[in-house]
Amino acid sequence: MELNEIYQGDTLELINQLDSNSVDLIVCDGPYGVTTNHWDKVTDIQTYNLNLIKIFSRVLKPGGALYLFGKDNCIDFIDYRPYLTLNRKIIWYQPSRLAQGRLNYTNNYDLIAYFTKGKAKTYNLDDIRVAQLVELEHRLRCEKVPSVTNGQYGKTKFNDDGKNPGDVWGDIKQLTYKSKELISRELLNTIQKPEKLIERIVKASSNEGDVVFDPFSGVGTTFAVCKKLKRNFIGFELNPDYIAITKERVHQIELEKEYSLFK
Numbered sequence: 279m280e281l282n283e284i285y286q287g288d289t290l291e292l293i294n295q296l297d298s299n300s301v302d303l304i305v306c307d308g309p310y311g312v313t314t315n316h317w318d319k320v321t322d323i324q325t326y327n328l329n330l331i332k333i334f335s336r337v338l339k340p341g342g343a344l345y346l347f348g349k350d351n352c353i354d355f356i357d358y359r360p361y362l363t364l365n366r367k368i369i370w371y372q373p374s375r376l377a378q379g380r381l382n383y384t385n386n387y388d389l390i391a392y393f394t395k396g397k398a399k400t401y402n403l404d405d406i407r408v409a410q411l412v413e414l415e416h417r418l419r420c421e422k423v424p425s426v427t428n429g430q431y432g433k434t435k436f437n438d439d440g441k442n443p444g445d446v447w448g449d450i451k452q453l454t455y456k457s458k459e460l461i462s463r464e465l466l467n468t469i470q471k472p473e474k475l476i477e478r479i480v481k482a483s484s485n486e487g488d489v490v491f492d493p494f495s496g497v498g499t500t501f502a503v504c505k506k507l508k509r510n511f512i513g514f515e516l517n518p519d520y521i522a523i524t525k526e527r528v529h530q531i532e533l534e535k536e537y538s539l540f541k
């Protein structure tokens with residue numbers, strides 16, 4: 279398959295055309311099994327996801343990463359261990375989500391399950407550090423007090439470039455009607471993801487020139503981010519209208535790049 283292309287069709291069929299061990303990173307924002315979209319009507323999302331994990335493990339390079347998006351229970355009670363290693367369950371916390379539950383605590387996060395094929399080959403922490411929100415006084419106190427890591431006494435060290443973003447991502451907001459990057463209102467919530475969210479993943483788990491695969495590419499947020507960050511991209515998408523939107527989106531980024539070269 280060609281790099282920097284989006285193929286129209288069903289991922290479960292197209293995937294057979296993708297070479298084994300050919301992809302560095304998979305950003306998988308597919309069915310959640312909760313909306314009324316026809317493609318989201320999956321009866322058993324866990325079994326569906328287990329199949330994805332299995333077929334994606336073939337195309338990932340050793341050490342490559344898969345980020346699988348879903349609801350809080352999207353990988354419950356399935357055994358993914360023969361295929362991939364689960365490194366972390368990342369919580370994308372959305373405090374602004376309407377909390378109308380009356381019988382139970384309202385769910386206000388998406389789960390992003392971060393897998394790798396064996397040990398991760400890429401984790402660019404320095405590219406994804408976030409501000410360390412610690413008062414100077416507290417920081418100085420911490421740096422004086424010895425902390426114990428692996429049985430060794432050492433000084434707590436703060437990195438001036440910021441800290442690891444951790445596994446609860448509350449700093450990246452969902453898109454709203456007012457977001458500049460929102461392409462159209464119908465895409466809000468169930469389709470278009472914020473570029474910042476995808477950017478963190480692409481920066482952390484790939485390098486320039488790497489191949490990033492998005493099996494449910496929607497309106498092309500991953501493709502747009504890859505263009506900006508100089509990664510190669512392969513995408514699959516059922517909806518031809520979304521593919522047309524993606525191509526226009528990527529074209530605009532190319533034009534902006536050319537324009538900035540001439541400035």
Ligand SMILES: C[S@@+](CC[C@H](N)C(=O)[O-])C[C@H]1O[C@@H](n2cnc3c(N)ncnc32)[C@H](O)[C@@H]1O
Pocket residue numbers: 287288289290307308309317318468469470471472493494495496497498499500514515516517520
């Ligand atoms: C949640 S959206 C992805 C949105 C994307 N992350 C973005 O920011 O634009 C899921 C997409 O997967 C597509 N899709 C669902 N099932 C599919 C399948 N079996 N094969 C290919 N595409 C599929 C849908 O048409 C939809 O655009």
